[in-house]
Amino acid sequence: MRKQRSGHVINISSVGGLSGSYGWGVYDSTKFAIEGITEAMALELAPLGIFATVVVPGFFRTNFLDNSSLVRTLNPVNDYAETIGKMRDFASQVNNKQPGDPAKLAQALLKLAASKNPPVHLPLGEDTLMRYKKKVAAFEKDI
Structure with missing residues (x-):
């Protein structure tokens, strides 16, 4: 890429x-x-x-939250029932019901790869945009 003085690095992050x-x-x-x-x-x-772009997908319907991907502790600690325990339950409930369509994500990635002037950040999914707005508001409150 340096030699040809062009190219595009695309990294995949997460709403997390x-x-x-x-x-x-x-x-x-x-x-x-x-x-x-x-x-x-x-x-x-x-x-x-x-160019370099970080793609920030939210929850897309994949196997990410099932046992083939997500590893859970074998011995849950009761002190974390209200936090991590609730997250475990949430992950089980939304598995394969995530709002994002993987086919749309793939199309967005192809469009990004073909872009002449790509962004540094590409948040994808309503949940990602909502999380971003909450973070900005919290950060502004802290400041």
Whole structure:
């Protein structure tokens, strides 16, 4: 890409990369890292004509929340019943019922790859946009 002075790096993050949530601390932190590295890459690569975009999908109907993907602790700790326990229940209830359509996500990725002037951030899904707005509001309140 440097040699041809063009290209596009597309990293996949998650709605979890926008803000931390109980039960997902390790997962969210890895997605936060993807957000940060992509922002830095976008700045570093821009003078070379190379773009970097982080795609931030929300909940899409995939097998992400079933036992083939999601690992759960074998011995739940009762002290976390109101936080992590509720998240476990939520994950079980929404598995294969997530609002996002994977076919639409695929189309968005193809459109992004073909873009002449792609964004650094591409949030996808209503839940992602809602989480982003909540984070901005909370951050503004903190400030």
